[in-house]
Amino acid sequence: MDGTVGSSARRVLVVEDERTIAETVAARLRAEGFEVRLAGDGPSAVEAARRIQPDVVVLDVMLPGFDGLEVCRRIQAERPVPVLMLTARDDETDLLVGLAVGADDYLTKPFSMRELTARVHALLRRASRSAAPAAEPEMLRLGDLEINIAERRVHRAGAEAHLTPTEFDLLVHLARRPRTVLPRERLLADVWGWADASGTRTVDSHIKGLRRKIGADLIRTVHGVGYALETGR
Template sequence: MNDKIRILVVDDEQKVLNVIKAYLIKEGFDVLTSSDGEEALNIFKNEQIHLIILDLMLPKISGEEVCNKIRATSSIPIIMLTAKTEEDNKIEGLAIGADDYITKPFSNRELVSRVKAIIRRTYRDNNPLAQLLVINDGDLEINIEKMIIKKQGNPVPLTSNEFKILIALLTNPGQIFSREQLVNKAFGIDYDGFDRTIDTHIKNIRQKIEENPKRPRYIISVYGMGYKFNG
């Protein structure tokens, strides 16, 4: 992982872009901006991006569609930014793969704080890893830097949280993690979620990378103890 974290901010309001960019640059981040969904996708395809702040109400291609297209190939962290406040909209944003959701108007200090928390949880342990991990003669390919996973050459649409859990397991092959240990390893001790949600994430990961999720080859349950990676 490069020392400089690059963030893509996507919003159709130039004033919002300028303010967010100024705050993030002040915190030492490299920032790219875009005012429409089509341009945002082009930037994502051609630049090394580590996190995206994505407005939902965009011209040309909506924020939801941008998120869906990115999630089809990458687990990069995404923070949704929108004026929509209804709970259903928040749930929808998280369901399509967002890692966090902030409604306008918002505190720029809070946004920066959430960005830092996600960056810390996502990238803090990635420095020692090879950029590309190839498992079982290419059955799985994991690009750590770009957060892209392929199964037999086909992209696997893991969420950012699923990606972090998988990385925590596969970089410690054979080691058994309890749910609490896996939460701490994948997300850090400051994570505010519940350790039982690990079971749901594991189920989702198995559905995406295992030939037979009911008889997993990679993520193995150890009765009464937790999970380990076998590969």
């Protein structure tokens, strides 16, 4: 099927050492119209990402050579790309580490092919929105928090906070509506592009990452509802 894919097809790199899973994922993504390439270990994944310049990477955490976290770290250092991580464990520490090295989203095994393809499409929609010219002020300032929309840079009290692409998009979404409580479901729809509320832990994990980088005092939790960005000092 690779030969029938047009040059305009979006490229997906699937990094998975379990051959059956890799081939099943690849077949489903090809049926969705994607051009798919496979890698089965850490070193070959980094080399493949460098060679094919994928539009999105589906990346297993547990790999031979070196693990998916190191793969994510290396490919993001060379060229930012949306990454969907696959993990066999629903361990919050692992998830936070994955998000910290540049993953945008994660799925816990076992997962449905329908869910995986929905996440891939959502990541690509978000990437397209981020690349589009911003029809808004280039700067957002809330107290000592400064967000440069055009350059996608964030400073608090003069110190730069290095955010992942998803963390930045989430922060901007909150900052556009300061002190307004935004439900997790709305954040999933607006930031991630998900049509359902099955991934609220994704929001929680990214909020934790943001708090570590810009300060826990700026983001208020409204239990059972969602989050609000305070105006800062």
